[in-house]
Amino acid sequence: MTVPPVPADDDAPLDPRAGLDIVAAQERRVRDSEVDERVLFGVWGAAWVVGYLVQWWSASGSPTGTTSGPAGGVFGLLMATAMVVTVVHLVRRSRGVRGTSRTVGAMYGWSWFLGFAAQSAIVAGVVNAGAPPRVVAVVANGVACLVVGLLYMAGGTLWRVGPFYALGVWLVVTGAAASVVGMPAGYLVMAGAGGGGMLLGAAVVAVRRRSHP
Template sequence: MDDDAPLDPRAGLAIVAAQQRRVRESSVDDRILFGVWGLAWLVGYGVQWWTATTSPTRTATGRGGLVFAAVAVAALVVTLLHVARATHGVAGTSRQVGMMYGWAWSVGFVGQGLIVAGVVRAGADAVVIAIVANGVACLVVGLLYMAGGALWQELSMYLIGAWMIVTAAAASLVDMPGGYLVMSLAGGGGMLVAAGLAALRRRRA
């Protein structure tokens, strides 16, 4: 082909469309993040509430804790993989920001686990341990959502992060096992609603 020949308009439009698809595919999808964590909270806290209703301490039993841990780890893995995929092939500052954001999730939850272990070692009762474990975990998730919303200029992501923190604060003020139910319905349900609204917004776009 002659290098000086004018570009076919159809070929130019195809190039533009391909670049637009790449940008969309390389961005963090709030539908995925809202969806996986919404399910994790709805199921995990729902099971904890159900097991706590028959517990003498009014807190989740070992089975409830294991279920919640399993769904939380699954949601964390999906989050890390999605962020890694969204930033794959992106060079420079954007790639570094994505990697740092992904690692922040792991560091945050390791810190949360160690704080809970410290509270247990200090001799706190079951109710205090439950409130601290739930509150710190939700604070980590909420703040990381808000940070992600600021990084990628996703207002919905920022707002749902704030909603998580408010929900966790409200649940901490409710007598157990009611706090688990607040986390499940208001927290998990709110994130699933946000995932649905995000899907509708993207479909219209």
């Protein structure tokens, strides 16, 4: 008498619970590879609020209406910290992603460094050309806002994140408004509308994620 073969494990029906676990694991991997707007909005919002308030406080007490060296150093340190957090976050999120997505994430991260390196070079050129301190302040702030705003808009386009793109538009508009207002009042515009807008964006995204886990 022939004994019927025992079905292999691959032929056994899939346990519904195991199937749900697989789906849940895949969803977690997808979430882990997505850019967390809360991180980027939050770190840049905090950096802009604190940094621009320090700039405004320093410029308000200056006869030239410009910031002092220490205030500029604090602002630069905050911006550098925000850039590092941004790049590290993007690299980590794209670490497990292969192909085009990983390449795009790395290129986008490096764009932040290159953009601000170019901004620093432009400001140095304006200073070397003999521009007055107030003009240097307007150019430095305006170009920085343009870099950040356009990169946010590019990120929103790449990852199809509407709030990301909208915030980029808001930052470009805010930077333009601050340039028209002039310094030191423009620093308050940047702290309130620019930094405050980013923190508001972080809060909106956090609420949205809690309501749609």
